[in-house]
Amino acid sequence: MKIGILGTRGIPNHHGGFEQFAEFFAVHAQTEGHDVFVYNSHNHPYQEKKYKDVTLIHCYDPENKIGTVGQFIYDLNCIKDARKRNFDIILQLGYTSSSVWGRFLPKKATIVTNMDGLEWKRSKYSKKVQKFLMYAEKWAIKTSDYLISDSIGIQDYIKTKYDVTSKFIAYGSSIFSPSNEKIIANYDLIPNEYFVLIARMEPENNIEMILDGFVKSNSKKTFCVVGNAETTIFGRYLKEKFSKNKNIRFIGAVYDLNFLNHLRCYCQLYFHGHSVGGTNPSLLEAMGSRALIAAHKNVFNKAILEEDAFYFKSVDEVSNLMISINKQDNLIKIENNISKIREKYNWPIINEQYLDYLIQCRNDQHN
Template identity: 60%
Template sequence: MKIAIIGTRGIPNYHGGFEQFAEYFSVYLAEKGHDVFTYNSMKHPYQENTYKGVHIIHCKDPEDKIGTPGQFIYDLNCILDARKRNFDIILQLGYTSSSIWGQLLPKNALIITNMDGLEWKRSKYAKPVQRFLKFAENLAIKSSDYLISDSIGIQNYLSNEYSVHSKYIAYGANIFDTPDEKVLEQYNVEKHRYNLLIARFEPENNLETILDGVALSEQKDVFLVVGKHDVNKFGAYLKEKYLNSKNIRFIGGIYNLEHLNNLRYYSNLYFHGHSVGGTNPSLLEAMACKTLIVAHDNEFNKAILKTNAFYFKTAHHVKEFLDGTKKSQHEDKALNCLYDVEQLFNWPLINKQYLDFFNECKK
């Protein structure tokens, strides 16, 4: 098949979850003998025309000059180029800035869209933006031949809200099996003597609820907060609020995957506060590091973690877990999470499920 992947900044991954998936899946398709094209922003650091057998199409992207509207122009440029290439399948990852161009998608290609999370529910967006995102969601459904949900919760939502079927295919992760305790020295922590939170500084990730619980807790082990706290007002607000909680350390973003995985692996409790969206990549990565997870109590997290984690709704719940829960007492939960990644969320399996679905759609 001749297959295109649109909707990302490009490969190899320098950006996020969809880019990581696009990299793994496109290389997998090329290895299977398919003619694969991914669309890259012209601003992407990788400027070659092929990557491990995958064709790279570089499209103009003015986001650095005009901000968010540039994303819409970049997606338009990708779609206009795709009209010239006679693809069998176009895999569209997300819809936020592409769905308004849905009528321009080539009619001779099957359009398969991964619907991402419930973007319109994110509180970081103003009400008019949330209304637009809900509208864009509807447009994406109408302009797609087939839909993919990376979470049972998203699949249920699409069925209930739009009466449409979507194929459930989760995200993937790689098992972390090369721990190095020396990494901890750079962060001035000791194994199993610190707790960890990794998240973007957005209200729906429940950072404030978690950190309120830390502040209430009688247990004063170091609590590391990993994420870019200096990019928005919410981050500045949280840093100010917990200024007197000396065990809370805001250490900024970490982009060294080996360091992140070691911090996950050696933590006592790993907090996952995400409450909007589908299968969150960072959750699977934590599971792949054999962490003991305390997750926000919602259907998205429970569909992945099942009984292999603890769940919180309030700051008091967080306090109770910090005061009374040790990883050494619950190794079974951490091992079950690791097993599920090996059996259900490994990249070879996820890639095969996508390709099998493509073949099913082409019949």
């Protein structure tokens, strides 16, 4: 098949979850003999025309000049280009700024959309934007031939609200084996003497709650916050609020997976505050990196972690976890999460599920 992948800033990953997935899946599908094209922002740091035999199409993206509106222009540019390519399958990753252009998608291609999380619930958006995103969700469903949900919670939501079926396929991860403690020593960190969270600096990721809990605990450990705190108002607010606490370190955005895995592996407790959306890639990576996890208590996180994590929903609960939980007493939870990655969420399985489903969608539409 000739497959076009829309909805990311591009590969190799320099941004987030969809980009990470697109990188792994595109290379897999290309290796399996399909002709794969990934749309990249013209600003992407990787400017080659090929990445591991996958064709990259760089489209004009003015987001860095005009802000969020630029995402809509970039998506439109990608869709306009896709109309010329005679794709068999278009795999759309998300719909936030693309579904408004859904009517322009190529008619001959089979359109398969990953519905992402409940975007309209994100507190970073104003009421007007949230209302628009509810329409965008509806447009995505209307202009897609087939849908993918990355969590059972999202699958149930789409079925209940729209009476439409979607295919559940989670994200993937891999199992990490630590190789060198010096990697974290370079950051003046000592194994099991620090906590960590990795997230975009957005309110719904409960970073403020977690850091308030850390302050309340009076812990002498270090708290590492990984994520770009400079690009959002909320991120700058957090950095300013906690600037006087010398044990809280904002180390910025990091995309070196080897370092991130070591960082998670050697921490005392990994905090996952995401409260909106489906299967979050950073959660699966934390599971695969042998971290002991404390997660925000919600249906999405519990569906993945089950009983193999600690849960919180308040500053006091975060503080209590930091005071009372010892990693060495809970190694069984870590091993259980490793088993989940091995049996359900590893990249080879996820890539095969996606490719099989795309082939099935194309066949069903032409039978």
